[in-house]
Each structure stands twice: as C-alpha cells, then as structure tokens.
Amino acid sequence: MKQVRKGRNFAGKRQAEAPGGKRVTLPRALSKLGFCSRTQAEEMIAAGRVTLGGRVVTDPGTWVDLSHAAIAVDGKTVVAEQPVYLMLNKPRGLVTTRHDPEGRPTVFDCLKNMDHAHLSPVGRLDKASEGLLLFTNDTEFAQSLLDPETHVSKTYHVQIDNIADQDTMEALMRGVRQDDEFLKAKSARMLREGGKNSWVEIELDEGRNRQIRRMLEAVNIACLRLVRVAIGNLVLGDLEKGAVRALTDDEVDNLRRLSGMK
Missing domain, CATH: 3.30.2350.10 (Pseudouridine synthase)
Known part of the structure; x- marks a missing residue:
C-alpha cells in the first residue's frame, strides 16, 4: 500500500498509523516510527527502557500492531515522526557524523537551524569528498537505498x-x-x-x-x-555548497521505485 506523506516540511509529528493493522516486531516498530534504528531499539529493549501498553518488554522478538500499540521509551510515548527527506550539498572538510570526538565540523552543522534530532545521513561521504548527501528519519527508506542488493547507482x-x-x-x-x-x-x-x-x-x-x-x-x-x-535519478543540480532543501514527493517516490520499495 502506498504510504501517505503530507507536505514534507523540515519537522513535525503525526500519531502512529499502520493501515491494515500491520504487525511487526518491537524493534522494527521503533524503526518504522522513525525513533531509532533496529539495532538501537534492540539495545534499549534489552536494557528494560521500552514499555508496551505500560508493561516493560525485554524480548526484542515481541510482535506489536502499529495501528494501536502504545509504545514508550524511558516513560515517554513514542509517536511517529513526520517523514523528512533532505538533500545537502556537502562542503569539503566536514565529517559525516553527528558528534566528532576530535571536535571537527560535521555535516550536521549545515542543519543547525533545523530540528534534526532524529535525522540520520543516508550513507556517508568522507571528509575530503563533496556533493549530494541525503538525510532522513525514514529508516526503511535509508536502508533500501544502502542495500547492496538494490544496486541504486x-x-x-x-x-x-x-x-x-x-x-x-x-x-x-x-x-x-x-x-x-x-x-x-x-x-x-x-x-x-x-x-x-x-x-x-x-x-x-x-x-x-x-x-x-x-x-x-x-x-x-x-x-x-x-x-x-x-x-539514482536524483541530481545535485545547482544547490549551493552547504545548502539544504527538502526532496519533492516525486523525487522520494522515484528513489523508492529504484530501490524496490512499494
């Protein structure tokens, strides 16, 4: 079923929804909600930080229905992030990480005027490299683009x-x-x-x-x-160095098709 995406602004939240009551594992649910990666979710579940319907769950194999699941982390209810898809013209000299132990400037310095708490880069460009770098809170979208089996060029x-x-x-x-x-x-x-x-x-x-x-x-x-x-067919174009813009619906849909997402 095609995902409904409303006005891709740089921030915003919506209540979790799953048409048809799709059942997924708890780590996958946290990933689909844009809260964290599945690996991070598994670590939080094992640490007893995640509750389902008010009950602490420590089994990452627990199945949930996103249409009505009440998931909380550290006592705070998890709601689905409005999907965000950004492109940056990365300048040379920035490292592709959120926090650098050496104190070097990072690509997130280009996003400092935005709410990027749950955004992650899709892959990376090394410090000396420049150009097109994507950011998203849609972990499935990111994984599909990075999966070597999809061969997105x-x-x-x-x-x-x-x-x-x-x-x-x-x-x-x-x-x-x-x-x-x-x-x-x-x-x-x-x-x-x-x-x-x-x-x-x-x-x-x-x-x-x-x-x-x-x-x-x-x-x-x-x-x-x-x-x-x-x-893929998303081009850097004339985006200025260090500038960020949101992808259009058509651009996101084209990348989804290239990576085999429905």
Missing part, C-alpha cells in the same frame, strides 16, 4: 592528477583488486581535461569504503577532488 565527478584515457576508463569498468577486494565501476567516462589533470565521471552501483579513491590508487592515479552529483 551513485554518480561522481572526479578530478584526477593526470590526463584520463580510454584504457584507464575501461580498466575501472573491468575492475581492480585493492586491499583484497575486487572493486568495479558501473561506468566511467572522460568529461574534460586541463593542462595536467582532468575530470572523469564514475558511476557505482555498490558502496564500498572509499571505493573510488582506492580504485584510482590501484591504477596509480591520485584523486584531487571527488563530488557526488547524483543518487
């Missing part, structure tokens, strides 16, 4: 320290071995070249740690800049 524009040639592009598409992993680009093509460097477009349909930088290292090429410009 991510497109990057990459500046390298030499003049790209077709042999290099074909080598990246055939795949390289780096750190005992086989890494492969879905597509790679030259964009433009300067005197001593060039820009290439690389599309991935898997999400390995620092994958593009490692692939380039394997063919003796240094990455000078890395900008993610698209996730």
